[in-house]
Amino acid sequence: MSLDHLIASGLCGFAKLLTGVRAVWLGSEPDARPRVYFANHRSHGDFVLIWAALPPHLRHRTRPVAGADYWLTTGLRRFLINRVFRGVTIDRRPDRHGANPIEQMGTALATGESLILFPEGTRNLNDGVQTFKSGIHHLVKAHPEAEFIPVWIENLGRVMPKGSLIPVPLLCTLTFGPALALIDGESRDAFLNRARSALLDLAPPED
Amino acid sequence: MNLTHDLIAVFGGIFGLLAVFSAIGAVLKYRISPGAPHGVIDNLNARIKAWWAMIALIGGAIWIGKWGVIGLFGFISFQSLREFVSLTHTRRGDHRALIWSFFVFLPLQYYLIAIDWYGLFSILIPVYAFLLLPISSSLGADTTRFLERAAKVQWGLMICVYCLSHVPALLTLQIAGYEGRNALLVVFLVLTVQSSDVFQYVWGKLLGKHKVSPAISPSKTVEGLVGGVLTSTAVGAALWWITPFSPLEAGLIALVINMMGFFGGFVLSAIKRDRGVKDWGAMIEGHGGMLDRVDSISFSAPIFFHIVRYWWVA
Numbered sequence: 001m002s003l004d005h006l007i008a009s010g011l012c013g014f015a016k017l018l019t020g021v022r023a024v025w026l027g028s029e030p031d032a033r034p035r036v037y038f039a040n041h042r043s044h045g046d047f048v049l050i051w052a053a054l055p056p057h058l059r060h061r062t063r064p065v066a067g068a069d070y071w072l073t074t075g076l077r078r079f080l081i082n083r084v085f086r087g088v089t090i091d092r093r094p095d096r097h098g099a100n101p102i103e104q105m106g107t108a109l110a111t112g113e114s115l116i117l118f119p120e121g122t123r124n125l126n127d128g129v130q131t132f133k134s135g136i137h138h139l140v141k142a143h144p145e146a147e148f149i150p151v152w153i154e155n156l157g158r159v160m161p162k163g164s165l166i167p168v169p170l171l172c173t174l175t176f177g178p179a180l181a182l183i184d185g186e187s188r189d190a191f192l193n194r195a196r197s198a199l200l201d202l203a204p205p206e207d
Numbered sequence: 208m209n210l211t212h213d214l215i216a217v218f219g220g221i222f223g224l225l226a227v228f229s230a231i232g233a234v235l236k237y238r239i240s241p242g243a244p245h246g247v248i249d250n251l252n253a254r255i256k257a258w259w260a261m262i263a264l265i266g267g268a269i270w271i272g273k274w275g276v277i278g279l280f281g282f283i284s285f286q287s288l289r290e291f292v293s294l295t296h297t298r299r300g301d302h303r304a305l306i307w308s309f310f311v312f313l314p315l316q317y318y319l320i321a322i323d324w325y326g327l328f329s330i331l332i333p334v335y336a337f338l339l340l341p342i343s344s345s346l347g348a349d350t351t352r353f354l355e356r357a358a359k360v361q362w363g364l365m366i367c368v369y370c371l372s373h374v375p376a377l378l379t380l381q382i383a384g385y386e387g388r389n390a391l392l393v394v395f396l397v398l399t400v401q402s403s404d405v406f407q408y409v410w411g412k413l414l415g416k417h418k419v420s421p422a423i424s425p426s427k428t429v430e431g432l433v434g435g436v437l438t439s440t441a442v443g444a445a446l447w448w449i450t451p452f453s454p455l456e457a458g459l460i461a462l463v464i465n466m467m468g469f470f471g472g473f474v475l476s477a478i479k480r481d482r483g484v485k486d487w488g489a490m491i492e493g494h495g496g497m498l499d500r501v502d503s504i505s506f507s508a509p510i511f512f513h514i515v516r517y518w519w520v521a
Contacts, residue, residue: 020289158297161302168309169289170292171289171290171488
């Protein structure tokens with residue numbers, strides 16, 4: 001086993017120990033087909049948790065989509081995202097030059113790999129889910145063959161909220177919902193809203 | 208009789224019973240649904256298997272001694288508090304209060320038992336945590352549902368840490384003529400209350416017709432409650448020889464702690480129902496979470512502790 005693999009397994013093991021993460025599959029099953037897992041985003045640990053909850057044989061072919069502006073800034077982050085997580089790093093700036101993010105993601109899907117995507121764009125520090133950025137709509141148009149699976153991450157935002165150094169060992173649950181596809185003639189906003197409510201449907205009731 | 212003899216007798220008896228139950232479970236499986244899944248029987252067998260592990264853990268902890276029992280219940284408290292807070296709604300402003308609960312109050316409570324400081328152990332959470340945690344939360348400067356959040360954190364600590372810690376605290380009681388045998392009080396409490404849960408389940412499955420309160424728990428029936436509490440009260444009375452009590456006293460005390468245990472499960476069911484879940488977690492196969500298993504102990508342990516302390520400690 002290579003060092004990269006070892007670090008990846010170690011991080012997954014740590015995430016499981018800290019959060020006791022449990023995967024609940026409602027309406028979909030673990031499967032090797034190319035998929036886009038899209039989830040709510042509260043913490044930097046979100047994709048590690050999705051990773052840890054997937055069976056190991058799927059984990060190695062599932063790549064997180066991550067912002068280059070955060071992940072490519074220091075040597076350690078670069079090593080983690082490129083070597084350990086094998087992330088697809090995209091340039092989130094509107095005035096970007098260089099590679100088109102949708103094409104970068106498409107290349108991964110075309111080789112049979114799956115993606116982890118946070119359509120809110122950035123971490124959400126409030127309750128609920130922010131409106132989705134349009135990237136996921138571009139992606140579903142370019143790759144209708146991929147399965148879009150909503151994943152609700154419960155509690156990780158409470159384990160280690162922004163600005164705190166010590167995590168609270170709460171139990172996290174990941175709920176995987178049924179796959180979502182683009183309907184003929186559906187507008188961009190209609191799809192984004194539908195995807196967002198598919199994700200919210202998996203959230204436990206608010207009190 | 209000395210402690211080792213009694214422990215061997217009791218645990219030998221329990222393991223013998225478990226062997227009988229495992230055999231019955233295997234026969235039921237073989238006769239009714241060989242090779243095919245069967246909800247009730249598979250759950251029953253999963254429960255019996257988990258009982259082997261749980262009894263072995265308690266036996267191991269008692270064999271290690273005081274630190275074994277404190278370590279085991281410290282871990283049970285930790286896991287229960289995890290499950291409790293995970294299911295109840297807190298906000299970002301409570302983060303510091305939660306850190307205090309998990310990493311300061313929980314270990315400190317068990318440390319105070321280890322050093323036998325009754326005066327502070329008995330007020331640490333009802334007084335100090337009760338006042339300090341809301342102060343910490345208020346510094347989070349978030350007033351949304353503040354009273355509710357403060358109450359939830361305090362409740363979690365009371366149920367999962369304060370109440371459960373009264374089980375190892377039994378080891379600190381000084382009972383004339385019972386020196387060195389306090390571990391058997393732990394066995395008496397855990398065995399009586401847990402057998403009540405088991406017999407309520409068994410009587411409920413065999414005769415259960417009238418639900419105690421369908422709104423709170425679909426599985427608790429009047430027949431299960433009466434049959435279970437009476438049977439395990441008899442179990443408690445039959446265990447009088449490992450306690451400082453007479454058979455009558457042992458039976459009466461067993462009745463009290465079984466009723467408390469029943470209502471412990473009942474109250475925590477009301478919380479689960481409100482949160483829309485069936486179990487607190489998925490840690491113990493067939494049983495649900497840790498808190499599903501120890502809710503009855505949480506409610507009965509402090510009462511048992513104080514009954515013994517008031518009438519038997521000189």
